[in-house]
Amino acid sequence: EVQLVESGGGLVQPGGSLRLSCAASGFTFSTYWMHWVRQTPGKGLVWVSRINSDESRTSYADSVKGRFTISRDNAKNTLYLQMNSLRAEDTAVYYCVRGLDPDYWGQGTLVTVSS
Amino acid sequence: DIVMTQSPLSLPVTLGQPASISCRSSQSLVHSDGNTYLNWLQQRPGQSPRRLIYKVSNRDSGVPDRFSGSGSGTDFTLKISRVEAEDVGVYYCMQGTHSQGTFGQGTKVEIK
Numbered sequence: 622e623v624q625l626v627e628s629g630g631g632l633v634q635p636g637g638s639l640r641l642s643c644a645a646s647g648f649t650f651s652t653y654w655m656h657w658v659r660q661t662p663g664k665g666l667v668w669v670s671r672i673n674s675d676e677s678r679t680s681y682a683d684s685v686k687g688r689f690t691i692s693r694d695n696a697k698n699t700l701y702l703q704m705n706s707l708r709a710e711d712t713a714v715y716y717c718v719r720g721l722d723p724d725y726w727g728q729g730t731l732v733t734v735s736s
Numbered sequence: 737d738i739v740m741t742q743s744p745l746s747l748p749v750t751l752g753q754p755a756s757i758s759c760r761s762s763q764s765l766v767h768s769d770g771n772t773y774l775n776w777l778q779q780r781p782g783q784s785p786r787r788l789i790y791k792v793s794n795r796d797s798g799v800p801d802r803f804s805g806s807g808s809g810t811d812f813t814l815k816i817s818r819v820e821a822e823d824v825g826v827y828y829c830m831q832g833t834h835s836q837g838t839f840g841q842g843t844k845v846e847i848k
Contacts, residue, residue, distance in 0.1 A: 656837065658839075665826075665828065665839060665840075665841055665842045666777075666779075666785065666828055666830070666839040666842070667839065668830070668836065668838060671837060680835040680836055681836070682836060683737065683836075716784060721773065722773055722787070722790040722791060722832055723775060723787060723830065723832065724787045724790070724796070726784040726785050726786070727784065729784060
């Protein structure tokens with residue numbers, strides 16, 4: 622069974638940093654593209670970033686470019702999102718998603734940026 | 737950035753009646769590999785999104801056959817042939833063709 626379990630969310634002050642993790646299981650993690658997608662409570666889905674299977678290709682939404690970094694450790698079956706210079710508008714539930722055609726989604730982890 | 741525009745944004749439907757959601761992209765979604773990475777997702781209240789359709793018209797395993805996807809280039813449609821109570825939720829189109837992914841605004845399907 623495919624499982625994606627996000628962790629690392631929480632309350633952080635504006636300007637602060639946070640690293641999200643996504644533990645993957647039930648499939649061959651090293652062969653899949655992976656994404657991060659976020660959703661402000663009560664609002665729509667917003668694509669954040671994606672990474673290919675061997676980390677050679679990454680891309681970011683303009684709103685996070687230069688502040689967020691996506692990475693992965695295929696030996697640990699784990700996807701990461703390093704978030705720096707956080708802003709109030711980054712407050713959202715962050716989902717880890719599998720595949721170039723996103724098929725499996727995690728349950729999400731809530732990031733709240735507030736003083 | 738590729739902009740994905742869905743319509744309508746709210747769709748009240750009578751049980752057993754059909755429903756249709758349109759999704760238009762600001763640029764062609766045909767990838768250089770020949771595929772069109774257009775997906776449809778369903779998000780029920782309180783749940784994570786679930787993919788229903790991938791590459792325009794391929795239904796995911798376990799998705800009822802009342803759901804169908806069609807379209808090409810920049811214009812795409814999700815159809816529900818007969819709406820059931822469990823179909824209530826928000827539906828999103830999402831493109832993965834271009835290096836920056838994009839979602840539509842979402843269409844809220846509710847029962848009249």
